[in-house]
Amino acid sequence: MQLIFLGTGTSQGIPMIGCQCAVCRSRDPHDRRMRASAAVRLAGGQTLLIDTSPELRVCALAAGLERVDAVLYTHSHADHVMGLDDLRSYNQRQDAILPCFGDARTVAMLRRAFGYAEVPPGGQRPPDRPGVTFHEITGPFELFGQTIMPVPLLHASTGSLGYRIGRLAYCTDCSGIPDSSFELLSGLDTLVLGMLRRRPHPAHMSLDQALAAADRIGARRTFFIHMSHDMPHEATNRQLPPNRQLAYDGQVVEIADADG
Ligand SMILES: [Zn+2]
Numbered sequence: 450m451q452l453i454f455l456g457t458g459t460s461q462g463i464p465m466i467g468c469q470c471a472v473c474r475s476r477d478p479h480d481r482r483m484r485a486s487a488a489v490r491l492a493g494g495q496t497l498l499i500d501t502s503p504e505l506r507v508c509a510l511a512a513g514l515e516r517v518d519a520v521l522y523t524h525s526h527a528d529h530v531m532g533l534d535d536l537r538s539y540n541q542r543q544d545a546i547l548p549c550f551g552d553a554r555t556v557a558m559l560r561r562a563f564g565y566a567e568v569p570p571g572g573q574r575p576p577d578r579p580g581v582t583f584h585e586i587t588g589p590f591e592l593f594g595q596t597i598m599p600v601p602l603l604h605a606s607t608g609s610l611g612y613r614i615g616r617l618a619y620c621t622d623c624s625g626i627p628d629s630s631f632e633l634l635s636g637l638d639t640l641v642l643g644m645l646r647r648r649p650h651p652a653h654m655s656l657d658q659a660l661a662a663a664d665r666i667g668a669r670r671t672f673f674i675h676m677s678h679d680m681p682h683e684a685t686n687r688q689l690p691p692n693r694q695l696a697y698d699g700q701v702v703e704i705a706d707a708d709g
């Protein structure tokens with residue numbers, strides 16, 4: 450199984466419009482961060498997309514992402530959903546309707562914003578629009594022979610869902626992890642965890658909070674995502690242990706998948 454980081458930035462992206470700070474003006478390509486999303490290539494060859502950021506098209510072109518078989522949504526904030534229309538390219542390439550999964554609140558928001566893309570049961574793929582089905586999830590489910598485990602997280606007023614897929618877990622926007630969710634995160638090879646900056650924030654973990662959560666979860670390695678412009682890539686990573694690092698856009702990691 451393979452994970453591709455499509456975007457690793459916070460909701461405004463890095464560089465931020467009009468900002469003259471050192472990170473926003475940096476020439477290090479690792480300091481350019483699109484809004485957060487990722488792709489997971491399953492052992493069977495199918496590709497799951499996690500979130501459809503406003504930069505889905507740009508990120509998919511950069512990463513050479515030529516196939517998407519389903520979408521897992523973490524929550525309904527704009528930086529995680531607004532690229533849904535770009536799924537149209539995959540509908541056309543694969544002549545397929547794409548299933549999209551999220552909690553009830555997220556599915557309701559997707560229907561409000563992208564109701565034109567929903568194909569009714571038994572319906573045909575529309576030729577000139579995206580074609581998706583929305584699925585409300587309340588617990589673990591099977592997709593392409595793989596168990597997908599939603600992991601409830603604390604985030605703003607909405608909450609968000611992390612996803613555990615085999616020995617990978619992707620937990621973006623969160624201010625905290627409930628005890629019952631820590632239990633779902635044992636025995637991981639790779640943890641992806643949202644971490645905004647060093648200073649506290651009401652809706653996101655700070656670096657200290659994220660490091661403490663990563664220690665408690667104890668994955669073999671942890672990658673941080675959803676960083677603000679307060680976090681220079683290279684300087685921050687130099688100060689962190691080698692198995693606790695900021696991810697960057699376009700990074701590809703292989704997941705050791707002993708328990709399937
Ligand atoms: Zn976000």
Ligand SMILES: [Zn+2]
Nearest residue numbers: 468470473678
């Ligand atoms: Zn800046």
Ligand SMILES: [Zn+2]
Nearest residue numbers: 524526604622
């Ligand atoms: Zn959010």
